[in-house]
Amino acid sequence: MTTIRPRRSVLYMPGANERALEKARTLPADAVILDLEDAVAPDAKEQARERVCAAAASGAYGRREVTIRVNAVDTEWHDADLHAAAQAGPDAVVVPKVGSAREVHELERALELHGAPERTAIWAMVETPAAMLRAEEIAGASERLTVLVMGTNDLAKELHAEFVPGRAPLLGGLSLCLLAARATGKAILDGVYNDVSDLAGFEAECVQGRQFGFDGKTLIHPSQLEPCNRVFAPSAEEVARSRQIIEAFEQAKAEGRGVATVHGRMIENLHVDNARRILALADAIESAGE
Structure with a gap:
């Protein structure tokens, strides 16, 4: 990214x-x-x-x-x-x-x-x-x-x-x-x-x-x-949810599944891409000293 x-x-x-x-x-x-x-x-x-x-x-x-x-x-x-x-x-x-x-x-x-x-x-x-x-x-x-x-x-x-x-x-x-x-x-x-x-x-x-x-x-x-x-800025809740989305999707891939669910919601590639963007922004803000 x-x-x-x-x-x-x-x-x-x-x-x-x-x-x-x-x-x-x-x-x-x-x-x-x-x-x-x-x-x-x-x-x-x-x-x-x-x-x-x-x-x-x-x-x-x-x-x-x-x-x-x-x-x-x-x-x-x-x-x-x-x-x-x-x-x-x-x-x-x-x-x-x-x-x-x-x-x-x-x-x-x-x-x-x-x-x-x-x-x-x-x-x-x-x-x-x-x-x-x-x-x-x-x-x-x-x-x-x-x-x-x-x-x-x-x-x-x-x-x-x-x-x-x-x-x-x-x-x-x-x-x-x-x-x-x-x-x-x-x-x-x-x-x-x-x-x-x-x-x-x-x-x-x-x-x-x-x-x-x-x-x-x-x-x-x-x-x-x-x-x-x-x-x-991403909220603490958004950051935590983004990590959950990425972890759930990686686990699904490891098990040979193309989709995952988090709190009852289906997760696809587009949700993972957005989660990665949110985490990258949060990391960039933290690195900048805010």
């Missing part, structure tokens, strides 16, 4: 705020997005770029996956952001409003041109109706693209949709992107929850995201880390 990297919690940190960048070194996030886009005012873009790239290159974030969100391709800051990010060599460059395979290919060529190390991946934000309809094309465009990031705020804006519990207006787009990610073997992250004071609502949306199949969720505040990490 492919090595699993936990991405339960992926926290946006404002690139213009030096204290926030330092605080991110101590927070229990699986990954951080050092943000040059929405969190930075136009007159602070250049200073934030220098600060973020220095932070990403510092090696001070330990086990955390460190990414840089650049400004979108149609902005005056994009080219300079991409060049600086490539030189800094983060784990990934997060690109807003990716809308086609052609754009992915251009990003890939630009990173190579600017000298980005091979380990620096592309995380594509899909946040428009056009991107939803081209999600498989985008996800499959490059091996360097490893993660799709849902931009649910922009999607709701483009759809003229309301933010309601359960996110019914967005479910079609979320499902299309999940299908695209799984069809192409890429990870996928759920969008942000805007009300940082509503932790009950946030946790409910985490549960929904996990039930859908997301690998984790993007966050806007450190208070969201604990429930997010807990919801997107």
